[in-house]
Amino acid sequence: MLGAMRGRCPACGAPGAFAGPYRLRPRCERCGVVFERDGGTWLGASVLAYVLAMLAMAGFAWATVPGRGLYRGFEAGLIGVAVATVLLVYRPVKGWWLWATWAAGWVHRDGEDPEAGPGT
Numbered sequence: 001m002l003g004a005m006r007g008r009c010p011a012c013g014a015p016g017a018f019a020g021p022y023r024l025r026p027r028c029e030r031c032g033v034v035f036e037r038d039g040g041t042w043l044g045a046s047v048l049a050y051v052l053a054m055l056a057m058a059g060f061a062w063a064t065v066p067g068r069g070l071y072r073g074f075e076a077g078l079i080g081v082a083v084a085t086v087l088l089v090y091r092p093v094k095g096w097w098l099w100a101t102w103a104a105g106w107v108h109r110d111g112e113d114p115e116a117g118p119g120t
């Protein structure tokens, strides 16, 4: 799982699952599992990244508002924290999500779909 968060293939552990900073290759170059089955695959990863951003914003508010009250630049700070969090966590979250979808059986080679019946 930690390997997947660093951009390794969850199935075989080959490095280089990511083609860019945030973009995954369509499939693993070593073992051939398909990382992106359909366009909605990464919705869960995006939701997770946003949830983490919300938590970071709450932590930022909790850390800076008490004792000072609302202050100039608070909203800008919140936005900065949210953007920085998404940028920081999206890749490991996406790697983790890839691992989670693989663990759930959604990442596999073509023709190995465990849900596909015989003859399909």
Ligand SMILES: [Zn+2]
Residues within 6 Å of the ligand: 009, 010, 011, 012, 013, 014, 028, 029, 030, 031, 032, 033
């Ligand atoms: Zn692989």
